[in-house]
Amino acid sequence: MPSIVGLLEQDEVAARRRVTWCRCLGVRSVLSRRREQAHTPRLLVVLACVACAAFLAPAVETRPRTGVTASAPNLEAPATADDAGVRRLITCPQSPSPFLLRPRGSVSGCANIYAGLSGQAWECVRHGGSNGRRRQKRCPVAIVGEELRMMTHVARLYHLQGIRQPEIAARLDLSQAKVSRLLKKAQDRGIVRITVTPPSGTHPELEDGLQERYGLKLALVVDTAPDNERTMLGDLGAAAAYYLQTTLRSNDTVGISSWSASLLATVQAMQPVPGLKDVRIVQAVGGIGDPAAAGHASRMTGQLAQLVNGEAVYLQAPGVAGSAESAQALRADPFVSAALGELGDLDVALVGIGEITPSSTLVRSGNAFSDEERAELEKLGAVGDVCLRFYDTQGRPVESELDSRVVGITREQLAAARRKIGVAGGSRKHKAIRAAVAGGLVDVLVTDQETAAALMA
Template structure:
C-alpha cells in the first residue's frame, strides 16, 4: 500500500472533514511508509490503538491509501481470472510457458507450478485421491519438496495401479511419492485399471483389500487427476491399461473426446456410458464429482480440447495448466 494525498480545493476533500485529513494522512504515512506499528503510533500520537486501527480503515475508504498490485513478469493473473470466470472454477494456476512448444518442456512447466500449488494448499486433514497413469502428475510429484508444514491424512489411488513390469514402478512412485512428501498413509489399488471382462471386475471388487480402497473413495477431500485425450498417452500404453484400437474407434463414434480416470466424455463434458465402464477399476464419474476439490493438472496442444470438455462437464474445479492452453480455453 502507498499513501496518496491529492490536491483538492473543496471544503471536504475525500468526503472527510478538512481538519480530519491531516490526522488520517499522518497515521497512514507512519504505518505504510515508515513501518511504525499500531501500538507505537498510538503512543506517539497519544491516541488509543483501536482509534489508530479505525483511522487506517478510514484512510483506505477515503482514498488516501490506495492499493496497487503490480503483477510480476511470468505471473498470469489476468489470464487465470478470465479462465476462472469463463468456466466457473474455484482456482486456475497458469504456468509460464512463453515460447515453449516442446511437449516435455511444457509438462515440466505445468508440473513445477502444480508442485508449488500442492505444497501450499494441501492441509493436514486432506484425504487425497490420485490417478495412476499420468506423466504430468508423475512430474509434479517428482518436483515437490517435503516441508515441515506439509502434511495430509491419506493418499489413495483412484485408478488401478497394476500394469506391466516396465510401467508398474511409475504408478507406485506416483502415489508413494506424494504420500512421502505429505507424510500420509499411502493406499494402493493393487489391481489393473482396465480388466478384460465385467465379470473379472466384479470378482476383484469383492476382494476385501480392494473393497477397502473403494470405500476410501467415498470421503476424499481432494482428487488429483490428469486429463487424457481419446488417444492414450505413452505411459498408459506402456502400462498395459490402455483401451484397444477397436474400443477407441467405438468411443470416437459415440462422440468421446477425452477422459478423466478412464471415464470418457464428449465435447460438452457429458459422460459417455459404455461397456468399458464395467471393466474399469477406478473411481466413477459420480463419485469423482462429489469430491470437494478436483484438481486437473494438464496442458499442451494435444489436450486443450479435452481440458475444455472436462471443465464444461464439471469434472474439475481447479485447473493447473500452461499459458498457451489457458489462452486457447478463452477462444470463442
C-alpha cells in the same frame, strides 16, 4: 479601494438582503435589509471588509467555487483587493452568495470547515433569506488540515513501516476503530493508492477470466513453452506442486490418478511438507500393469505419501480389466475393496486430463483401450477422460460397456471430492480440457498460457 467598491456594487442587490459580521475583529457592519436603509455609508463597509481580509488572508485556505481543487494564497504578497482573501469574503464554493469566514467555535452550526495554513480551522457561514430573516444553509464538510495530517501519519505507519493497527492505536492514543476509519479515509481521499504489479511470467487476467467463465475455484496459468512437451510438463508440475504443498492439511485424504505424466512431474517437483499428520494418499486408478511400467504408479504414490508424512494406499489391480467379470472379481478382493472405499471420501482429487488418444505412459502400462474401442467411444461423442471415465464436449458422461471394465474411482466419487485439481496442457488437449472444466470435472486447473487463451477464445 476601487476594486472592492466595484465588487460590492456588482452584488449590491444581494448585499441589501444579507448581513455580514466581522466578529474576528470586533467590527460589526450592517448592510441594510430594507430599501430605505440602502444608503449606509459605503466607507464603513469598505473598511470592515478590508480589515477582515487582512486578518483572515494568511490563515485561510483558498477554495475555488468549483469545489474540486484548492490552492493556498501567496502569504508573502501583500493583500490587495484582487487577493483571494478578499474573494473569500464575497464568494462561496456552493453559491455566489456572500459569506463570512471566522474562527471555528465562535458560533454553532458551522456549514463548512476550512483548514488554515497556520493550523487553525475556520468556519464558513453562509446567510440568506427574505424579509431580513437570517438562515444557515449546510455545505459539504471539508477535511480539517489536522485530520489530513493524522491520516497521512497513520497511513505511513501502517503501509510503509508495517506497524499493526492495535500498535498504532496505542502509540497515538487512538481507538483501533478510529485507526481503521483513518486508513479507510486515506484510501478514499487518494492519500493511499494500492496497486498490484504482476511479475513477468504471470497471467492474472487469464486466470480471472477462466475462473469467471467456467466457475473454477482457482486457475493457475503457467508461462511455459507449449511446443516442448517435456519442458511444459516440468513447468506445470512445478506450479501444481507448489499449490499442493501449500494447501494440504493434516487428516486430508488425497486421491491421485496413477497413469499421468503431468502428475508424475508434480510429485517430482514437490518439496517435503513438515507439520502434516495423518494424510492418506490413495491410488485413484488401478496401479498394476505391464511390469516394465508398473513402477510408475506405485513410485508416484509412495513418493507423495513420504513428502507429506502420510500413508500410501495402493489399489492392487489393473486400471482396465480384460472383461467386466474380471473387473467385478477384482473389486470383490478385500484389499481392493478397502482402497476403493476410501475414494468415496476424498478431500483432494489430483488428476490428469486425457484425450481419446492415450498418452505414451498409459500405453506402456497396458491400461489403454484398443484402437477399435477408442473409435467406438469417439462415435459416442467422447473427447477426453479423467481417470479413464470418458465425457463429451460438454463434460457429460459417455456411457459404454467399457466403464464396467475400469477398476478405479467412479464418476460419483470424483464429483463428491471437495477439491478436484486438474493438471494438463498442450494444444492437442485443448478440446478435452475445455470439456472437463465446462462439465465441472475439475474445479482447480493448472495449465499453460496457450491453452488458457484457447479456453477464453
